[in-house]
Amino acid sequence: MxxxxxxxxxxxxxxxxxxxxxxxxxxxxxxxxxxxxxxxxxxEPAARAVVARALAEGHDRIVVGSCGSYGRAMATACAAAGMRCTVVLPAEWGDGGALAAAAGADIRFVAGDYEDAVEESHRLAAMEGAADGNVDGPYxxxxxxxxxxxxxxxxxxxxxxxxxxxxxxxxxxxxxxxxxxxxxxxxxxxxxxxxxxxxxxxxxxxxxxxxxxxxxxxxxxxxxxxxxxxxxxxxxxxxxxxxxxxxxxxxxxxxxxxxxxxxxxxxxxxxxxxxxxxxxxxxxxxxxxxxxxxxxxxxxxxx
CATH class of the missing domain: 3.40.50.1100 (Rossmann fold)
Incomplete structure (x- = not known):
């Protein structure tokens, strides 16, 4: 909530x-x-707020699941702050991650839909000790x-x-x-x-x-x-x-x-x-x- x-x-x-x-x-x-x-x-303002909080906590990487726009916003905010960003996308949706990749994000794909991408990003963030920047995550x-x-x-x-x-x-x-x-x-x-x-x-x-x-x-x-x-x-x-x-x-x-x-x-x-x-x-x-x-x-x- x-x-x-x-x-x-x-x-x-x-x-x-x-x-x-x-x-x-x-x-x-x-x-x-x-x-x-x-x-x-x-x-993007929400992404910038997450980046600021994650940086203050000592993180250098943020992981999110997206169908496009949030991933692009997070990639942009991370690039501006010098943070690494990983965006998990549904493999068959959107632009294939080109816009988030152009902003500097590492793109991962998952079979399924948006909810599957979010679930995989939760798992990836926990496994790799990165900040979980999802809208239903800790930020x-x-x-x-x-x-x-x-x-x-x-x-x-x-x-x-x-x-x-x-x-x-x-x-x-x-x-x-x-x-x-x-x-x-x-x-x-x-x-x-x-x-x-x-x-x-x-x-x-x-x-x-x-x-x-x-x-x-x-x-x-x-x-x-x-x-x-x-x-x-x-x-x-x-x-x-x-x-x-x-x-x-x-x-x-x-x-x-x-x-x-x-x-x-x-x-x-x-x-x-x-x-x-x-x-x-x-x-x-x-x-x-x-x-x-x-x-x-x-x-x-x-x-």
């Missing part, structure tokens, strides 16, 4: 907050472009701090609370961490998680009870991989956070991801289809005029 934190390091160069005029009549849509990080992922409080940084940045940039914050949904880690930071700031914002239709247990289970999926239940594509999980490692926490905030969970398909990606291109933004999920959710599921005020959309995942 992610633990609440009392202080979150704010990124010294917060990501741009871009006003998308005209997207939703009667509402203000703000695009929080987390692709500005060197790794292109909103997961969960640091990961919560890192993910919470986006909320702190929004707090400084906006002043008043937005009506909603829309977040791509994979493991549910970002949603759960964002809610804890919102509570610490006493900032009432409805959280909306957006995941791949039928391919994530939070999406399938909502509004509950949470249940894991089987490997046969999920289908990965080139566009939805970061949103696909058999078991969302912080799924129950994310569901609790979303419900408590007054938000909800939304499902989108590949066509909706691609349409959102194309629309973002008009603003000069180039997230991946999965990184465009939050906007796809907002556009697809806002059937009537949204509530007046600001609706913040978190973008992540740059090719």
């Amino acid at each position: 992610l633990h609440p934190t009392t202080a979150t390091p704010v990124d010294p160069t917060p990501s741009p907050l871009i006003s998308a005029d005209g997207l939703l009549p009667g509402a203000r849509v703000l695009l929080k472009d987390e692709t500005h990080h060197a790794s292109g992922s909103h997961k 969960q409080d640091a990961i919560a701090e890192g993910h919470g940084a986006v909320v702190d940045a929004l707090y400084e940039q906006l002043g008043g609370a937005p009506v909603s914050l829309w977040i791509p949904l994979g493991n549910g880690t970002t949603v759960a961490a964002a809610h804890r930071r919102l509570l610490a700031l006493d900032w009432p914002v409805a959280l909306h998680g957006v995941g791949s239709r039928g391919n994530n247990p939070v999406v399938v289970s909502w509004p509950g009870p949470y249940r894991e999926l089987s490997a046969a239940d999920v289908v990965t594509t080139d566009h939805n991989e970061p949103l696909v999980n058999r078991h969302a490692l912080h799924g129950p926490d994310a569901m609790t956070a979303i419900a408590a905030s007054g938000g909800t969970v939304h499902a989108v398909d590949d066509d909706e991801l691609l349409a959102a990606q194309a629309l973002l291109g008009r603003y000069g933004l180039r997230p991946t289809p999965a990184g465009s999920a939050a906007l796809a959710g907002l556009l697809t599921h806002t059937r009537t005029a949204p509530a007046a005020g600001a609706h913040v959309v978190l973008l992540s995942g740059r090719d």
